[in-house]
Amino acid sequence: MASVGAPLSVQDLTDQAENYEYNVYIPLRNWLRTASTMQKEAQVYEAEGNDPQTYLLLYRHANLVLDHLQNHPEKNRPENRKALSAATAAVASDLKKLEEIRPRIKKRHEEYQARRKSQLQALQSLEGKGPRLRQGLDGLSLNDRAAAKRNSYDRPTLDAEGNQTLAAKLAQREVRRRDAARRSVRRAGVSEEQEQERRTGGVWVDWEKELKRESGEIDNELSSQIQEVARMQQNGHKPPNFSRPTSIHAPSAYHYPSVPHHTAQERWSGTDLRLPTQGTAPARPPKELLRRPSDSSPLPPALPPKPPKPPTSIPIFEQPRPPPIPGKYAETTASAPPIPGKIPEARPATPPTELDEFTFKPSAYLENGEPLRSIFLPAQLRSLFLSAASKNTRLNLETCGILCGILKSNALFITRLVIPEQTSTSDTCETVNEQELFDYCDREELMVLGWIHTHPTQTCFMSSRDLHTHVGYQVMMPESIAIVCAPSKEPSWGCFRLTDPPGKQAILSCNQPGIFHPHSVENIYTEALKPGHVVELRNAPLEMLDMRPKK
Known part of the structure; x- marks a missing residue:
């Protein structure tokens, strides 16, 4: 039996994904909202680098929509047709991401199994120290990559009740980030309909990367607290349980659900999954050019004459200086003051990975x-x-x-x-x-x-x-x-x-x-x-x- 917190195999995740209660008497509109919620959760876990939980939710979403909702007794009601069609279309991106994530999960599980095998062989060669050393090596297997970049399933786990201040600051920062992202999208001229298409089409993550530059309001105090917690728990921490694990296993055989051809299959086969409106983010408009003396357009008002030089007997560092020429009209010179950045130099931006070096454990x-x-x-x-x-x-x-x-x-x-x-x-x-x-x-x-x-x-x-x-x-x-x-x-x-x-x-x-x-x-x-x-x-x-x- 694998130790607690061991990386799960693809088979384990598939069994868990298929193990949920489906009740045909629950209205279809409720199940469609459930499917939408799964998609939103999967997007968050994907952005945080949590491959296992992303895989579980996307597989469960595909299984629910294709194996159950397609046969729901309310599927032909007019008020449900459009939502069911959209949910079915979203499965196409699910299947593509499942194929991308599956090799990473398999590799991580195989690497863990190889380490465990070598550790057990080392234990067998030691007499009288087996139980105590086994416990120590279990911890080592989970921490020997502490210096590497952690994915969300490798991060230290925190208790929600004991870290309320940290949780409040994390929520404040995330709300600010989302607000800044929405403002940037609106300024870029993307309509609400196009924005929704980008999310459901699986290209919203690219927008998030672009908008990180626009939402640079970083809380350094939060960053330092998170890093301190991560350092304190670096040795001996256990990976968190996933949000939907269960000890009840479904049948071992698994397969990706097939998308029905009578729906939107023709649009997906052999073509790029993005809609025509789902290209990259539109380029920002160019900045207004500075006027030059050679321009044919009317020149700006002449600069005021410089004040007369003071007597040479006054030291140069005591001489009164003229006011700086406004940068709007002045040509770029070595003496021109630098344009201030969005974030003061005294507060450099902290990489996002340092702000998310933990995960809350189930309470x-x-x-x-x-x-x-x-x-x-x-x-x-x-x-x-x-x-x-x-x-x-x-x-x-x-x-x-x-x-x-x-x-x-x-x-x-x-x-x-x-x-x-x-x-x-x-x-x-x-x-x-x-x-x-x-x-x-x-x-x-x-x-x-x-x-x-x-x-x-x-x-x-x-x-x-x-x-x-x-x-x-x-x-x-x-x-x-x-x-x-x-x-x-x-x-x-x-x-x-x-x-x-x-x-x-x-x-x-x-x-x-x-x-x-x-x-x-x-x-x-x-x-x-x-x-x-x-x-x-x-x-x-x-x-x-x-x-x-x-x-």
Whole structure:
């Protein structure tokens, strides 16, 4: 048996990718959102250099779309056709990347196996020191490349609860970087439609490389903290578990799903995967040329005459100097002052690899043993939401909001609170025009991480209606959370998730009629805050968007 943290083989990753629950009774629109979320996660892990997790997610995405969603009973509904066609088209880039990543995973696993074999042979030649030396060599096998550039699966792992300050600064930096990237894309004249095509076409990573020069707001304090943590954990650290490992194995045989020919196959075969609009980034417009005396255009105003020289008896270093000639009109000379850079020389830009030399380890586990990535919850989120919901609360009407965020360093950060258009009663809250919400999330590169709602007069608990609402979120992402705010009761709020098993399975199989009904399972949901996977984070970046019509 491989030691803990050993590089997984292609077969191991394929088995894990195929091991997920598919329920044909879950609406197709929910599965399509799940597929979209997988793609977003894979893009983040690919940018961080995590080949195993990228491979797992892309394979699972292809398997879900081609082996299951193509046969879903709702596939022919008009509202699903376009989204299913887009998901099927995205599989083409999945298969191409899988072929690129597979040799690297195989090579890394074979190198690890070769090292282990030589270590075991060395152990057999030593008498009486086997167990102790074996433990030491296990650590060596994981650390003998510490001086080399680490991929995200080789980096030191950090505890989310004990590194909240670092997490807040990391989130702030990532939000600034994304904002700068979006501004640069808009300045380059790329429309939102073209931008989305670039992402789904697999060429967005090239844009990210170009935009790193534009988003050079680097937090040196964050960099030094991360480097210090990396140095402290350089010896003896273990690679992190992936976000979806499981001890249950699917059948050993695996193959890449084949793309159906009746869809968009003709566009993919024998051609480049990029769309015509998906070329390289458009060149920047040339800078305005400086006017020269030889130009035929009117000359700029003449420079003012120089002041008379002072008496020669005054030392030259005490002589008054004329003001510098404005650089806009002056020709380039050796004495011209240098144009200041975007980043002061006293604060050189730190390479991105030094800012990401760690990954957050899973902080909790599902009841079936699957690890859960940490979710960082901004401490100010509840007060911001309750302020937006105050009018409804006074009228005894529920209000709901959607928790959106980003994935970074194997942790999930809630960075956006969206109040969708909705209809409310004293006991229910229904979103209106969900497609507008999902389109917004796609444009902003946000993932849906859960939801929040009020109980204006009731206590803090998950009603049967809440449970049936939340199961759709937790199918899309196991870490998804539901926050209930009961401002008139104590406790005034709670953060929950369905147990898995038995809660998730009980709700998925429940077909009882009516808005409110009992369930036979007692342990149907549980607290998600500590000791769960949710960590409340101070100084975290958070924005709110209210989509409700203005009255």
